[in-house]
Amino acid sequence: MEPASPDPGEQPWSIRLRAAGLRVTQPRLAVLDVVDSAPHLSADQITAGVRSAIGAVSTQAIYDALNTLTEQGILRRFEPAGSSMRFEVSVGDNHHHLVCRSCGSVRDVPCALGSMPCAIPQETEGFVVDEAEVTYWGLCADCVSASTPE
Amino acid sequence: MEPASPDPGEQPWSIRLRAAGLRVTQPRLAVLDVVDSAPHLSADQITAGVRSAIGAVSTQAIYDALNTLTEQGILRRFEPAGSSMRFEVSVGDNHHHLVCRSCGSVRDVPCALGSMPCAIPQETEGFVVDEAEVTYWGLCADCVSASTPE
DNA sequence: CACCTTTTCTGGAATCGTTCAAGAAAAGTC
DNA sequence: GACTTTTCTTGAACGATTCCAGAAAAGGTG
Known part of the structure; x- marks a missing residue:
């Protein structure tokens, strides 16, 4: 091993x-x-x-x-x-997560918000931002089909 | 009262x-x-x-x-x-939050990511997104100045 | 290689935030 | 005013995480 x-x-x-x-x-x-x-x-x-x-x-x-x-x-x-x-191994790509409201499963999504505004540290009234975390909430494919009548 | x-x-x-x-x-x-x-x-x-x-x-x-x-x-x-x-009273503007890593304080920020990509439900391989939550991490003004030597 | 210092792991208890469960109380309806 | 349903009280349970003190292991040193 x-x-x-x-x-x-x-x-x-x-x-x-x-x-x-x-x-x-x-x-x-x-x-x-x-x-x-x-x-x-x-x-x-x-x-x-x-x-x-x-x-x-x-x-x-x-x-x-x-x-x-x-x-x-x-x-x-x-x-x-x-x-x-x-937890996940850190790969430095600042990707984000889709989280299923129903089963809690998580899927990665690349940081697709245009030109990655989320990676750009901003400053807001003295608040120094070093990371933008995006979480998409919804239903995974399995839970969608499970909840659909037909 | x-x-x-x-x-x-x-x-x-x-x-x-x-x-x-x-x-x-x-x-x-x-x-x-x-x-x-x-x-x-x-x-x-x-x-x-x-x-x-x-x-x-x-x-x-x-x-x-x-x-x-x-x-x-x-x-x-x-x-x-x-x-x-x-908790906060829901006002339907889908604003986001700045969270201080040091003291945990939270501040609202309008959803300023360009033309609000975060409000647009997406679909990714069957995953149906209904909300995008953005959390900005960093240091609030107070904690910044508290941690700065001078 | 044996020794020593420092870091890490073990075992067990404690803590925090939140939820569960059963019955009592209150809200709204007729 | 009585009735039904929702909400609240009390008290226990729970899961996830951390704290603690001491034992064990890692790796540098002579």
Whole structure:
């Protein structure tokens, strides 16, 4: 085993961890693998994935890893209203999310708002903006068809 | 007392409640007054405001009022990541929010993304979008100056 | 390679915000 | 004024996340 590498051609996680000044630990590698293989998972789901990959790990270790990795910009965290935290590997493209009101599923959408006004830091009466987060709410294809009579 | 009316010239809350098929109760009127007088409050803060206005009210009554009023479109609820629910009187302008990463304060911003792409329902691979929510993250003026050395 | 310092993980409890559930009270109807 | 339905009270439950103290592991150093 030991994928421990995001993708052939990319730097293995261990390198990215060291580059961020973080120690390379089993839980962190496992968290990265799980999040990389399935974006938008909750802490709970990530915990399950990590445990099935490397055995017993404390809940705290997962949260610690998620928080640390997020702080270092390796993961990106978001939290649609009514949902718990969700994570994805940070790729720096500032894409946005479609969230299904019915089943809570999340889908990525490229930042398609014209010429990305959302990436442009603005200033509003002294308020310094560093990020614009867009969440599209609606129904996913499955839930649409499930709710349609015919 | 008994403001019970959003604004001179606007319909009193009782009318709006009845129009929505809801009974007119003290807790609901008080919730509306509090939210109207200070947008972006949390359920907790609203509870405090309501209690100081009409005396003892159960926490549950507040949550019930908030949920019901939100369902009926009289209030608008939003929930910046890391924060609890926040409420404002729904005015139908689909404005957005600036959220301070440091102190959590919220400020309204008009939907200024060009010609409001955010209000235009899109469809993406069967995903039917009915709302676009934009959250700007950054630092409010106070926190900016507090964090600046000089 | 053994040692040492620092970071990270374990285990368990605590916390916050929100919801659930059953019965009492109030609103609106006839 | 009695009746039906909605709303409120009380009190417990719940999920997600964090806090804490001590044990274990990571990785630099001699």
